Amino acid sequence: PQLVTDIVGTAEKIIKLQEKSNKPIFVCYLGKKDIKSGSDMLREYGVYVSDNIEVSVELIRKISNYSMNVKNGDVVKVHDIKQSSQYIDDVKSVTTDKTKILDDELVEKILIEHKIEIPEQIITPNIEDAVSFAVNKFPVVIKAASKDLAHKTDFKALYLDIRTVSEFETKIYELKEAITKKTGVTSPDILVQEMIDGQAEVFIGANREGDSKIYEEDGKGFGHLLAIGQGGIYTEVYKDIEQVLIPTNRKAIQEALDETKISMIINGYRGKQELPKEKLLDMLEAIQRMLISYPQIVSLDINPVILTEDRVVAVDVKVYVKN
Numbered sequence: 001p002q003l004v005t006d007i008v009g010t011a012e013k014i015i016k017l018q019e020k021s022n023k024p025i026f027v028c029y030l031g032k033k034d035i036k037s038g039s040d041m042l043r044e045y046g047v048y049v050s051d052n053i054e055v056s057v058e059l060i061r062k063i064s065n066y067s068m069n070v071k072n073g074d075v076v077k078v079h080d081i082k083q084s085s086q087y088i089d090d091v092k093s094v095t096t097d098k099t100k101i102l103d104d105e106l107v108e109k110i111l112i113e114h115k116i117e118i119p120e121q122i123i124t125p126n127i128e129d130a131v132s133f134a135v136n137k138f139p140v141v142i143k144a145a146s147k148d149l150a151h152k153t154d155f156k157a158l159y160l161d162i163r164t165v166s167e168f169e170t171k172i173y174e175l176k177e178a179i180t181k182k183t184g185v186t187s188p189d190i191l192v193q194e195m196i197d198g199q200a201e202v203f204i205g206a207n208r209e210g211d212s213k214i215y216e217e218d219g220k221g222f223g224h225l226l227a228i229g230q231g232g233i234y235t236e237v238y239k240d241i242e243q244v245l246i247p248t249n250r251k252a253i254q255e256a257l258d259e260t261k262i263s264m265i266i267n268g269y270r271g272k273q274e275l276p277k278e279k280l281l282d283m284l285e286a287i288q289r290m291l292i293s294y295p296q297i298v299s300l301d302i303n304p305v306i307l308t309e310d311r312v313v314a315v316d317v318k319v320y321v322k323n
Helices: 006-022 031-042 053-072 088-094 104-113 127-134 165-185 250-259 262-266 277-293
Strands: 025-029 047-051 119-122 142-144 158-162 190-194 200-210 219-231 241-244 299-307 312-314 317-321
Touching: 006 031, 025 200, 047 053, 047 219, 088 104, 104 119, 104 277, 104 317, 127 165, 127 190, 142 165, 142 312, 158 165, 165 190, 190 219, 200 262, 200 277, 219 250, 219 277, 241 250, 250 262, 250 277, 262 277, 277 299, 277 312
Parallel strands: 025 047
Antiparallel strands: 119 190, 142 158, 142 190, 200 219, 200 299, 219 241, 299 312, 299 317
């Protein structure tokens, strides 16, 4: 603003215009603290105001695209996706006003319910049961259960490519001792999985804006934001992540995926074999159904999802719930 600009008076004029108009008004007030009085007044009357022109134009683009999608019948509604939830009572019974991580056993059931492929696995505190499972599945992976250690690589709670019983027994005792030392749990669960040898690793995540009633008529907030991108231990390094707000259609999910660099590898970079992209999109749609059917999920972290020549497998899944 110039020194002679009437900040509050300008805001008042915009508010009067908004009251008379049936079109949305987007205000870019540039000037930081100098225009705070005007910005506060606009927000108080429900007028959009920003100090970033590019963000405002992008928002207008998104709203315009949404309008076109409504006219073309491409907008997906919650009732088109939501399905009956077999384990909703189990989820509600552990959901409170504080964020909590779901036990791996319940997560496994919910994933299977939504036909999201996971490795063959067993969750048990019993070493004999773990060995019996592993001998028929070598090579295997052993890791801590999410309820004990959510971020396993940070605490050496993950062992890969184990191929013999002797190595398995050595590592599982090491793992149990590490978990007990870190958490105080004397008989921790151990998760044993078949080892998936893949050609690409994808990250799938989600965060909820609003409460667990978000998809009901009186719910407030935006819902879940679904994130897709490069997975593995270097997810935070590459920052190859695109996001899409759900509920949405398969086309929008694919467009978000196609914006990532990992999609180039999935599509067959430099003559390499294409990976099962359609199955990955199937999984993303299934995750969308799961989030809407279990709105108590406040956060979801699947890293990695491993892609082989013909499989898409959610290898490590952490689900957090909150009212």
